[in-house]
Amino acid sequence: MVDSEIGDTIGDACEIPNIEFVEFSKDLRFCLESGKRFGPIKIAYKTFGKLNANKSNAILIFPTLTATQQVATEHINGKEYMGWWSDIVGRGKAIDTDKFFVICADHFGGCYGSTGPGSINPDTGKPYGLKFPGFFISDMVRATVEFLKQIGISKLHSAIGASIGGILLLELVALEKDLVGNALVVVASHQVSAQCLALNHIARQAIMLDSKWSFGNYYGKDFPKQGLSIARQIGHISYLNQAILEEKFGRELLNRKFRKHISLGQQYQIESYLNHQGAKFCKRFDPNTYIYLSKAFDTFDLAREFGSIGNAFRGTKTRFSITSISSDQLFLPEDSRRLHDLLMAAGIDSSYHEIASPKGHDGVFLEAENLSQIVKHAIN
Amino acid sequence: MVDSEIGDTIGDACEIPNIEFVEFSKDLRFCLESGKRFGPIKIAYKTFGKLNANKSNAILIFPTLTATQQVATEHINGKEYMGWWSDIVGRGKAIDTDKFFVICADHFGGCYGSTGPGSINPDTGKPYGLKFPGFFISDMVRATVEFLKQIGISKLHSAIGASIGGILLLELVALEKDLVGNALVVVASHQVSAQCLALNHIARQAIMLDSKWSFGNYYGKDFPKQGLSIARQIGHISYLNQAILEEKFGRELLNRKFRKHISLGQQYQIESYLNHQGAKFCKRFDPNTYIYLSKAFDTFDLAREFGSIGNAFRGTKTRFSITSISSDQLFLPEDSRRLHDLLMAAGIDSSYHEIASPKGHDGVFLEAENLSQIVKHAIN
Numbered sequence: 001m002v003d004s005e006i007g008d009t010i011g012d013a014c015e016i017p018n019i020e021f022v023e024f025s026k027d028l029r030f031c032l033e034s035g036k037r038f039g040p041i042k043i044a045y046k047t048f049g050k051l052n053a054n055k056s057n058a059i060l061i062f063p064t065l066t067a068t069q070q071v072a073t074e075h076i077n078g079k080e081y082m083g084w085w086s087d088i089v090g091r092g093k094a095i096d097t098d099k100f101f102v103i104c105a106d107h108f109g110g111c112y113g114s115t116g117p118g119s120i121n122p123d124t125g126k127p128y129g130l131k132f133p134g135f136f137i138s139d140m141v142r143a144t145v146e147f148l149k150q151i152g153i154s155k156l157h158s159a160i161g162a163s164i165g166g167i168l169l170l171e172l173v174a175l176e177k178d179l180v181g182n183a184l185v186v187v188a189s190h191q192v193s194a195q196c197l198a199l200n201h202i203a204r205q206a207i208m209l210d211s212k213w214s215f216g217n218y219y220g221k222d223f224p225k226q227g228l229s230i231a232r233q234i235g236h237i238s239y240l241n242q243a244i245l246e247e248k249f250g251r252e253l254l255n256r257k258f259r260k261h262i263s264l265g266q267q268y269q270i271e272s273y274l275n276h277q278g279a280k281f282c283k284r285f286d287p288n289t290y291i292y293l294s295k296a297f298d299t300f301d302l303a304r305e306f307g308s309i310g311n312a313f314r315g316t317k318t319r320f321s322i323t324s325i326s327s328d329q330l331f332l333p334e335d336s337r338r339l340h341d342l343l344m345a346a347g348i349d350s351s352y353h354e355i356a357s358p359k360g361h362d363g364v365f366l367e368a369e370n371l372s373q374i375v376k377h378a379i380n
Numbered sequence: 381m382v383d384s385e386i387g388d389t390i391g392d393a394c395e396i397p398n399i400e401f402v403e404f405s406k407d408l409r410f411c412l413e414s415g416k417r418f419g420p421i422k423i424a425y426k427t428f429g430k431l432n433a434n435k436s437n438a439i440l441i442f443p444t445l446t447a448t449q450q451v452a453t454e455h456i457n458g459k460e461y462m463g464w465w466s467d468i469v470g471r472g473k474a475i476d477t478d479k480f481f482v483i484c485a486d487h488f489g490g491c492y493g494s495t496g497p498g499s500i501n502p503d504t505g506k507p508y509g510l511k512f513p514g515f516f517i518s519d520m521v522r523a524t525v526e527f528l529k530q531i532g533i534s535k536l537h538s539a540i541g542a543s544i545g546g547i548l549l550l551e552l553v554a555l556e557k558d559l560v561g562n563a564l565v566v567v568a569s570h571q572v573s574a575q576c577l578a579l580n581h582i583a584r585q586a587i588m589l590d591s592k593w594s595f596g597n598y599y600g601k602d603f604p605k606q607g608l609s610i611a612r613q614i615g616h617i618s619y620l621n622q623a624i625l626e627e628k629f630g631r632e633l634l635n636r637k638f639r640k641h642i643s644l645g646q647q648y649q650i651e652s653y654l655n656h657q658g659a660k661f662c663k664r665f666d667p668n669t670y671i672y673l674s675k676a677f678d679t680f681d682l683a684r685e686f687g688s689i690g691n692a693f694r695g696t697k698t699r700f701s702i703t704s705i706s707s708d709q710l711f712l713p714e715d716s717r718r719l720h721d722l723l724m725a726a727g728i729d730s731s732y733h734e735i736a737s738p739k740g741h742d743g744v745f746l747e748a749e750n751l752s753q754i755v756k757h758a759i760n
């Protein structure tokens with residue numbers, strides 16, 4: 001079950017069984033990029049498969065922006081818990097849990113059990129809300145490194161991440177050059193585009209415009225559903241693309257009786273789809289986490305942080321596999337390709353794969369067969 | 381000055397000199413598409429140049445979604461009033477006001493003096509707000525036709541419209557087959573895309589989420605600026621495109637001192653640009669008008685309305701000129717091209733022009749030289 005700290009409204013729709021927790025030592029006042037010391041920190045994670053004797057089969061999977069630690073599907077007491085990447089991860093899948101020990105942890109700042117804005121601030125006995133410190137991708141990754149240390153993992157056979165997960169992985173290799181054997185970066189690049197910045201900026205404003213947001217103090221009260229729903233809808237437009245929207249929805253009306261006689265009461269299927277996605281999202285995600293994570297996402301810029309891509313990865317033996325989707329409009333293939341070129345130019349082992357697909361950013365979930373081939377090749 | 385009915389907050393930033401008004405007869409209870417009868421109706425317009433003796437030099441220009449009737453620049457009492465399409469319309473321009481009599485009217489439902497949601501409802505003595513009836517593109521066009529009749533124009537040498545203006549023009553020719561000589565449809569097509577529907581749906585939600593919106597009853601009170609600003613920002617993303625956003629803003633920070641040390645207080649230039657556009661827009665536009673006009677826009681679908689494009693234009697002698705911009709992501713060139721093909725297939729006179737430009741939908745204002753050539757050719 002999701003940590004009870006998180007509030008009644010969040011997580012209802014994503015019951016996650018058998019979450020494990022690592023709590024960093026209370027003495028460890030975690031030093032954030034901003035210079036602030038912060039703690040205590042708890043990381044909520046799940047594992048799938050078994051760690052072998054010489055600990056050489058661990059694979060870390062970073063979640064996407066809003067995914068849980070339930071990366072693979074499980075059946076427990078006759079109930080099925082669907083994994084968000086179950087086409088790629090599981091028994092007999094490209095990341096085979098019969099062979100590998102798969103670790104997936106909720107983000108630092110997340111809302112599926114790790115310490116985040118919805119957690120109780122021990123100084124006040126109330127949820128942090130906006131008192132939660134601002135953090136960057138590097139902070140999230142340092143929390144990941146500490147978490148791995150605490151569970152006794154000092155070497156990863158492989159690590160994989162898509163979208164913000166891919167960004168976290170790039171930062172991980174840059175900060176810990178001996179940790180990761182194979183780094184599989186999917187639909188991500190070394191910096192976030194201007195369009196991403198724009199969309200996230202608008203999404204955050206929508207959340208904060210909701211009067212129920214109350215400057216982040218909504219825990220235990222009325223939840224800013226409408227603002228979060230708009231934020232999610234903006235996200236969905238960027239996960240799809242124009243051609244897919246046209247093919248999937250076009251100008252179809254929800255209610256066909258309006259076909260002949262136009263009416264302002266009519267609703268288009270695309271509107272209904274967006275409403276549905278927005279409403280569904282409100283059952284499982286914390287608006288404050290959305291604000292903090294999207295801000296961390298926006299500020300990611302590896303070349304700015306390390307001076308250059310070459311500097312970021314100098315000395316690593318990690319083998320990169322960079323995968324893009326041809327129709328992705330959130331992370332353009334040319335940006336992923338450029339990352340690969342920069343890696344090659346810096347003498348880093350890298351391979352580049354572009355999946356030809358019309359499915360846009362969402363292809364990361366929909367092009368499982370193509371992606372499985374790439375993953376298998378990279379980790380075996 | 382803008383009609384005082386519109387409220388203090390709106391129109392301050394767009395002082396429009398010498399607006400003329402046509403008030404439809406109070407007996408004329410205008411019949412809307414929905415079946416409702418509505419009135420009184422006033423249309424606020426401006427003219428530029430002189431109507432010749434045989435009334436053969438009138439050109440109607442439809443405004444874009446949020447443009448005023450100030451289409452050309454004027455100098456009055458030493459003050460300059462900038463026109464929104466002054467690169468195309470004015471003395472010596474492609475639409476030469478020394479030669480043509482140019483008419484530009486605020487939309488029915490608009491907020492620059494024509495009857496709209498901010499106008500006083502004579503039944504209550506208060507602004508209509510959401511009591512304003514829902515309307516379609518066809519209603520806006522029938523108001524235009526009546527308006528032209530009232531000012532004594534029964535034949536237009538030409539008419540031109542971009543974006544929603546192009547849509548209004550298509551509907552005008554479909555409803556009045558003998559009215560328009562040359563129809564110049566710019567960055568528009570015979571239906572609105574699924575992506576447009578999605579963006580407008582989100583924009584309307586943002587306006588309505590603003591607690592100051594108060595179900596449309598904000599006139600004379602606190603104005604829902606933040607919601608309208610978000611709506612405008614969503615619009616701006618679609619007016620530009622990914623390549624332009626990258627080139628114009630990239631990941632540049634507003635304050636360069638943050639360059640080295642990342643901080644959550646930093647603001648990206650793209651964020652500042654969007655905030656600025658949003659704030660500017662709030663000084664000149666009515667949120668309720670945005671809701672009504674965007675809904676009319678969304679429902680436009682000429683083939684659904686008339687059975688087919690051929691049906692819509694059967695019997696017209698109007699010569700069409702259809703112009704798209706290669707990088708437009710709001711109205712894709714292929715959709716404009718398809719409109720041209722459908723016109724040709726129906727035996728209608730049409731020419732098609734694609735302006736090769738990276739400037740996106742905004743190219744309609746930025747590609748004045750290319751557009752001027754096309755306009756000159758079509759009207760002369």
